[in-house]
Amino acid sequence: MTSSTFGRWIRPEVFPLFAAVGVAVGICGMQLIRNISSNPEVRVTKQKRAAGVLENFEEGEKYAEHGLRKFVRNKSPQIMPSVNGFFSDPN
Structure with a gap:
């Protein structure tokens, strides 16, 4: 079998x-x-869980604004913009 x-x-x-x-x-x-x-909202150790709700905005901002998001922020939201421009721009 x-x-x-x-x-x-x-x-x-x-x-x-x-x-x-x-x-x-x-x-x-x-x-x-x-x-x-x-992730600043996930607390695995007992000491961090005992801290309660933290107002740590800098750590949350650092987590949310990771390297990939910073890289694609000013890019065009297209897979192949040059090919799309070739077929869609009337020249």
Whole structure:
């Protein structure tokens, strides 16, 4: 039974499915680690939980304004702006 299951799932046709699921799991894992380690509203240790509600706006701003958001802030919200401009601008 194990050889038929192995033969059913380990074929070249299912490699893209494995890759897509692997990327999705990786993104979820990275977001989970980011939230646990640097989110100011998540408190894992007992000492931090005992502090109650903190008014720490600088830490929240640092968490919300991460590097990717700063990088794409002034960019055009298009995948390929040069190709879109070529086909849509009347010249």
